[in-house]
Amino acid sequence: MSQLKLVVNNKPQWDAMLEEIYFRIAFAHKQLEQYDDPSEIYRFQGEIRALRSLTKLRDKINNDQS
Numbered sequence: 001m002s003q004l005k006l007v008v009n010n011k012p013q014w015d016a017m018l019e020e021i022y023f024r025i026a027f028a029h030k031q032l033e034q035y036d037d038p039s040e041i042y043r044f045q046g047e048i049r050a051l052r053s054l055t056k057l058r059d060k061i062n063n064d065q066s
Helices: 002-008 011-034 038-055 057-063
Strands: none
Touching: 002 011, 002 057, 011 038, 038 057
């Protein structure tokens, strides 16, 4: 976890990572709107959920007491 603290607490790196994550979320939303196959919809929903969880990584790492 200490290695991750170096990334999440480095503002330029963290901001660049968030920018990329938000770009990927927007792309996944566009893809999601184009499909009507339930398996593809679930896949894109899962991708968006995973990406959103990465946006909370900084708080998780900094609040971890181990």
